[in-house]
Amino acid sequence: MSRLTQSPAWQALAAHQRQMAGASLRELFREDARRFEKFSFSAAGLVLDYSKNLVSGETLSLLLDLARQAQLPAWIERLFRGEKINASEDRAALHTALRGEAPVIVDSHDVMPEVRGVLDRMERFAEAVRGGELRGHAGHPFTDVVNIGIGGSDLGPCMVTEALKPFGTPSLKPHFVSNVDGSQIVQTLNGLNAETTLFIVASKTFTTQETLANARSAREWFLARGGSEADIARHFVAVSTNREEVTKFGILESNMFGFWDWVGGRYSLWSAVGLPIALALGMNRFRDLLAGARAMDEHFRGAPLEQNMPVVLGLIGLWYVNFFGTRSHAVLPYDQSLHRLPAYLQQLEMESNGKRVDRDGNVVDYATAPVIWGEPGTNGQHAFFQLLHQGTQMVPADFIAPCRSQHPIGEHHAMLLANFLAQTEALMNGKTEDEARAELTAQGLGGEALAKLLPHKVFPGNRPTSTILMGAVEPRTLGALIALYEHKVFVQSVIWNINPFDQWGVELGKKLAGKILGELSAQGAATSHDASSNGLINFCKAHR
Numbered sequence: 001m002s003r004l005t006q007s008p009a010w011q012a013l014a015a016h017q018r019q020m021a022g023a024s025l026r027e028l029f030r031e032d033a034r035r036f037e038k039f040s041f042s043a044a045g046l047v048l049d050y051s052k053n054l055v056s057g058e059t060l061s062l063l064l065d066l067a068r069q070a071q072l073p074a075w076i077e078r079l080f081r082g083e084k085i086n087a088s089e090d091r092a093a094l095h096t097a098l099r100g101e102a103p104v105i106v107d108s109h110d111v112m113p114e115v116r117g118v119l120d121r122m123e124r125f126a127e128a129v130r131g132g133e134l135r136g137h138a139g140h141p142f143t144d145v146v147n148i149g150i151g152g153s154d155l156g157p158c159m160v161t162e163a164l165k166p167f168g169t170p171s172l173k174p175h176f177v178s179n180v181d182g183s184q185i186v187q188t189l190n191g192l193n194a195e196t197t198l199f200i201v202a203s204k205t206f207t208t209q210e211t212l213a214n215a216r217s218a219r220e221w222f223l224a225r226g227g228s229e230a231d232i233a234r235h236f237v238a239v240s241t242n243r244e245e246v247t248k249f250g251i252l253e254s255n256m257f258g259f260w261d262w263v264g265g266r267y268s269l270w271s272a273v274g275l276p277i278a279l280a281l282g283m284n285r286f287r288d289l290l291a292g293a294r295a296m297d298e299h300f301r302g303a304p305l306e307q308n309m310p311v312v313l314g315l316i317g318l319w320y321v322n323f324f325g326t327r328s329h330a331v332l333p334y335d336q337s338l339h340r341l342p343a344y345l346q347q348l349e350m351e352s353n354g355k356r357v358d359r360d361g362n363v364v365d366y367a368t369a370p371v372i373w374g375e376p377g378t379n380g381q382h383a384f385f386q387l388l389h390q391g392t393q394m395v396p397a398d399f400i401a402p403c404r405s406q407h408p409i410g411e412h413h414a415m416l417l418a419n420f421l422a423q424t425e426a427l428m429n430g431k432t433e434d435e436a437r438a439e440l441t442a443q444g445l446g447g448e449a450l451a452k453l454l455p456h457k458v459f460p461g462n463r464p465t466s467t468i469l470m471g472a473v474e475p476r477t478l479g480a481l482i483a484l485y486e487h488k489v490f491v492q493s494v495i496w497n498i499n500p501f502d503q504w505g506v507e508l509g510k511k512l513a514g515k516i517l518g519e520l521s522a523q524g525a526a527t528s529h530d531a532s533s534n535g536l537i538n539f540c541k542a543h544r
């Protein structure tokens with residue numbers, strides 16, 4: 001057994017779980033009229049209600065003991081102070097500095113003047129493009145921005161520009177190309193005008209195969225439509241930490257927006273990786289997004305653990321993963337504008353905490369990140385909610401919604417909210433056999449017909465959910481929401497004693513793909529792999 005699972009705080013939680021496993025949420029609410037007041041609070045424009053979870057005051061206090069045992073407050077300070085807590089890459093993880101104001105010292109110098117410098121450059125560039133001072137080679141203002149990037153260089157800016165579309169301007173449309181599947185770039189560029197299209201090639205490393213392939217195809221597309229080599233400078237900018245590779249690719253250094261190795265890819269939307277956001281929404285809105293995240297940072301750093309939103313959300317998630325054995329966690333935004341949030345959180349949580357060894361390299365004997373998945377409501381209700389209500393496994397879920405719609409029309413938002421609120425209540429209360437029988441009897445059913453249908457009409461309930469509410473999806477609330485999840489992931493990583501800021505697990509497949517790429521176009525059959533891989537490669541070769 002590891003030190004963690006043997007620890008008093010862990011053992012106390014394991015014993016407590018045996019008690020709580022038999023608890024009924026219905027009963028807990030019946031017994032305590034103040035349960036909502038006790039188990040909900042607000043911060044940075046968000047409200048978190050975690051009362052519909054299988055927790056009592058004692059659960060929370062034991063979870064907080066676990067957090068203290070892991071020295072969470074000291075880790076939070078180490079994060080904000082820029083200590084090199086990403087040990088396997090010997091780096092700090094300073095996404096908080098990107099939206100911060102106070103000096104932060106890394107390798108004995110303050111990084112904030114550089115952070116502000118890049119933000120100011122982004123501002124000048126974004127406003128010049130939006131204002132029509134910076135134009136394409138034929139003298140026309142830009143109408144479309146195509147961001148080429150993948151993973152952290154795509155998901156964040158894509159999710160945010162989708163979420164905040166009403167704040168954008170119709171005269172400058174953002175597009176995102178990430179997949180190396182040529183269909184995506186072909187379909188995106190179809191219908192665009194090369195004279196009015198601006199490309200952002202976003203890659204922290206500038207060595208990512210997919211991004212470079214898409215960038216090369218974009219360049220060819222541009223040159224084939226009247227652009228010259230000299231015009232590339234007007235139409236292509238890069239966002240990267242790798243100056244050398246950017247210039248090798250043919251993008252001028254003056255067209256490069258830099259950031260730093262202490263910004264993890266999946267934590268980078270606050271840096272120059274957010275350029276498509278600034279272009280689409282304007283720099284003021286981008287700064288509002290940063291301000292929202294900063295408000296959550298200040299809360300995370302300053303609030304007591306028991307009233308600390310990322311801490312509580314992280315502990316609740318861990319409670320189910322480690323003590324109830326759940327293996328997946330649903331994120332269900334009830335707002336169409338947040339339709340890319342689950343995909344964004346998949347990378348944030350699963351690439352960060354999908355780890356099997358601890359900080360010291362020992363294989364862990366406890367579960368780490370669950371599978372994160374989700375879809376916007378109400379669509380999910382008509383697809384997978386059946387399993388949430390009556391399936392055999394418990395899937396804890398976060399329900400997220402704004403009180404006001406970006407597009408108020410008729411009764412739509414009231415209907416959306418009604419469904420949102422109904423689902424967490426239904427998941428919690430379920431429907432007992434007696435209630436189901438009474439309902440069927442009232443419908444005129446009896447005898448054998450009733451007995452046959454009855455088991456199908458029972459909902460076990462007791463399915464835990466957390467609810468996050470905000471006034472509206474707008475730059476500040478969205479910034480706070482993203483930072484909430486960033487810090488939640490950090491909280492869990494501290495307790496699991498894993499490094500959330502590296503991602504060695506993505507290497508193996510990448511390398512192998514390079515080898516197979518050569519084999520796909522080589523003469524003769526592939527023979528160097530296992531029989532299955534050889535067989536599949538050779539089938540593809542025969543049918544290409």
Ligand code: F6P
Pocket residue numbers: 150151152153202203204205206207208211265266351503506
């Ligand atoms: O392969 C995973 C990954 O390294 C992610 O961590 C990262 O966000 C993505 O690829 C893109 O990397 P880059 O920005 O260097 O192109």
